[in-house]
Amino acid sequence: MNNKIRVLVVDDEPKICHLIEELLKLEGYQVDVSFSGMDALQMLKRDDYQMMLTDLKMPGIDGLELIKKAKVESPEIRAIMVTGYATVDTAVQSLRHGVDDYITKPFNIFELKKAVKQTLHTRQVAMENAQLLKDLKKANRELNINKNGLTEKMQMTGDQLTMAQKELVQRVSELATVNEISKAITSVLDMGALLSLCLKEINEKLKVKHSSIMFVDEEGEGLVVKACHGDRSKQAMGKTQKIDEGVAGRVVTGKKPILVKDIRRDNRFNRSERPDYKTKSFVSAPLIVEGRVLGVINVIDKVSGESFCETDVNLLCTIAGQVSIAVENARLYETLEENCFNMVTALAKSLEAKDKYTSGHSQRVSEYSSVMARTMGVSDKDMKTLRHAALLHDIGKIGISEFIINKTDKLDDTEFAAIKSHPCQGEQIIKPLAFLDDAIHHIRGHHESFDGKGYPDRLGRSDLPLLTKIMTVADAFDAMTSDRTYRSSMKTNKAISELRRVAGKQFDPEVVDAFASSEIVKMKSDLESNY
Ligand SMILES: [Fe+2]
Numbered sequence: 001m002n003n004k005i006r007v008l009v010v011d012d013e014p015k016i017c018h019l020i021e022e023l024l025k026l027e028g029y030q031v032d033v034s035f036s037g038m039d040a041l042q043m044l045k046r047d048d049y050q051m052m053l054t055d056l057k058m059p060g061i062d063g064l065e066l067i068k069k070a071k072v073e074s075p076e077i078r079a080i081m082v083t084g085y086a087t088v089d090t091a092v093q094s095l096r097h098g099v100d101d102y103i104t105k106p107f108n109i110f111e112l113k114k115a116v117k118q119t120l121h122t123r124q125v126a127m128e129n130a131q132l133l134k135d136l137k138k139a140n141r142e143l144n145i146n147k148n149g150l151t152e153k154m155q156m157t158g159d160q161l162t163m164a165q166k167e168l169v170q171r172v173s174e175l176a177t178v179n180e181i182s183k184a185i186t187s188v189l190d191m192g193a194l195l196s197l198c199l200k201e202i203n204e205k206l207k208v209k210h211s212s213i214m215f216v217d218e219e220g221e222g223l224v225v226k227a228c229h230g231d232r233s234k235q236a237m238g239k240t241q242k243i244d245e246g247v248a249g250r251v252v253t254g255k256k257p258i259l260v261k262d263i264r265r266d267n268r269f270n271r272s273e274r275p276d277y278k279t280k281s282f283v284s285a286p287l288i289v290e291g292r293v294l295g296v297i298n299v300i301d302k303v304s305g306e307s308f309c310e311t312d313v314n315l316l317c318t319i320a321g322q323v324s325i326a327v328e329n330a331r332l333y334e335t336l337e338e339n340c341f342n343m344v345t346a347l348a349k350s351l352e353a354k355d356k357y358t359s360g361h362s363q364r365v366s367e368y369s370s371v372m373a374r375t376m377g378v379s380d381k382d383m384k385t386l387r388h389a390a391l392l393h394d395i396g397k398i399g400i401s402e403f404i405i406n407k408t409d410k411l412d413d414t415e416f417a418a419i420k421s422h423p424c425q426g427e428q429i430i431k432p433l434a435f436l437d438d439a440i441h442h443i444r445g446h447h448e449s450f451d452g453k454g455y456p457d458r459l460g461r462s463d464l465p466l467l468t469k470i471m472t473v474a475d476a477f478d479a480m481t482s483d484r485t486y487r488s489s490m491k492t493n494k495a496i497s498e499l500r501r502v503a504g505k506q507f508d509p510e511v512v513d514a515f516a517s518s519e520i521v522k523m524k525s526d527l528e529s530n531y
C-alpha cells in the first residue's frame with residue numbers, strides 16, 4: 001500500500017506548478033498538479049488529499065473559493081496559499097477562509113518546504129487530538145457504567161453491601177477529583193499557566209506536599225523539570241536528567257507508573273548516593289498520548305505523613321491521562337499561534353520590502369525593546385506581548401501607498417494624515433487575531449508621546465502603559481540610527497543624547513535611562529568608535 005502523503009498543487013502557471021511538484025516530490029510526497037480551480041475541485045472529489053497548495057488569482061474559481069469548497073469536501077485537508085498578491089485584504093480573507101499558511105511569490109524553497117512540513121504536523125496533531133477526545137468520552141461513559149454496576153452491588157447484603165458501599169464512595173470521590181481537575185485545566189492553553197494550575201490542583205486535591213512535571217526533551221535523550229509546586233520547588237525547577245536514569249527515567253521507558261511506599265525500605269532506590277534526599281514516599285506516572293510518552297508527573301509525600309498506596313497510583317494515572325490531553329492541546333495551540341504569527345510577520349516583512357530604508361526595522365525595535373524590558377523587570381508574559389507588538393508595530397503602513405512611504409520631498413497635509421493613520425490601520429489589521437489581543441493597544445499607541453502630544457489618542461504619562469513607552473524609545477532610536485530617504489544615519493552616542501534631550505517631553509526618562517545604560521548601547525558605541 002502506498003502510504004505517501006498526497007499533495008495537490010494548483011496554479012494557472014504550469015511552470016510554477018511543476019517547480020513546486022518537483023520540490024515536494026524530492027521531499028517524499030505524492031504530488032498531483034492542476035492548472036485550474038475547476039479541475040482541482042474534480043480531483044478533490046475523486047481522491048483523498050492531505051494538503052493543497054494553491055495560487056490566489058486564477059481564472060474561473062480563485063484560490064480562496066477553491067479552499068472554501070475543498071474544506072467542505074474534506075474538512076481535514078490543509079491549505080497553503082502561494083500568491084504574488086500579498087495585500088491586507090487577501091491576508092484577512094485567507095484567515096477567514098481557513099487558510100493554514102500564506103507564502104508570497106517569489107518564494108524561497110526552504111520557506112515553502114518548512115511551511116508544508118509545519119502545516120502537515122499541525123494537521124497530524126489536530127487529528128490525534130480529536131481521537132483523544134473521542135477516547136476520553138468513551139472512557140467517561142465506561143466510568144459511568146462502572147458506577148451503575150456498583151450501585152447494583154448495593155442491593156446485596158451484609159459484608160458485601162458494606163464493601164460495595166465503601167468502593168462506591170471511593171470511586172465517586174475519585175471521579176469527582178478527576179472531574180474537578182479536568183474542568184479546571186481543559187480551557188487553559190498557555191503551557192506555563194497550564195502546568196502550574198495542574199500541579200496546584202493536584203497538591204490541593206491529593207493533599208501532597210510537593211509535585212512536579214517533567215518533559216522528555218526534543219532529542220528524546222533527557223528529562224527536564226518544567227513545573228513544580230509546593231516544598232522545594234525552587235531547587236527542582238529546570239533540573240535535567242538522562243532518560244535512562246532514576247525512577248522518572250524508568251517510568252518513561254517502561255510506560256508504567258512506579259510507587260515507592262517507603263524510600264528507606266525500597267531497594268530500587270539507593271539512598272546512600274543521595275544522603276540529602278528528604279522524600280519519604282512518592283508516585284511517578286507517565287504522561288502518554290497515543291502511545292507516545294510526553295514526560296512524567298510526580299507526587300511526593302502526603303501532608304498527613306502516610307505513605308502512598310495503590311489507590312493513589314490509580315488516581316494519579318487517571319489524572320495523568322487528563323493532563324496529557326491538556327498538554328497536547330496547549331502544544332497544538334502553541335503551534336497554531338506560532339503559524340498564525342509567522343503569517344502576519346511575513347506580511348510585515350513584505351511591507352519592509354516596499355521600502356529598503358526600513359528593512360529589518362521591526363526586528364531591531366523588538367530587540368531594543370526586549371533589552372529595556374528585561375532591565376525594567378517586565379514579566380515573561382509581557383515580554384511575549386512586547387515582542388509581538390514590536391514586530392508588528394508598523395504593519396498599518398501596508399495600507400499606505402508606496403509613493404507616500406518613499407517620498408523624499410515634504411509631505412502635504414493629506415499625505416501626512418495618511419502616514420499618521422498607520423497605528424490605527426495596524427490595530428484594524430490585528431483585531432481579528434484573538435491571540436494578539438494584548439499587543440493591540442501598544443501597536444495603536446506606538447506614536448504617542450510622554451507629554452500627551454502624540455497620536456492618535458494624545459495619551460501621556462501614566463495613561464501610557466510601560467510597554468508602549470518602551471516601544472516608542474526603541475522605535476525612535478532605530479529611526480535615528482538607520483539611513484532614511486531624507487538623511488543618513490546618526491551615531492549611537494548622538495542618538496542617545498537626543499533621546500536624553502527629549503526625555504520628560506517625548507519619552508519617559510526612566511525608560512531612556514534603562515536603554516542608555518544597557519549593554520547593547522555600550523557595544524554599539526564601542527564598535528562605532530573602533531571603526
Ligand atoms: Fe510607526
Ligand SMILES: [Fe+2]
Pocket residue numbers: 361393394475
Ligand atoms: Fe516604526
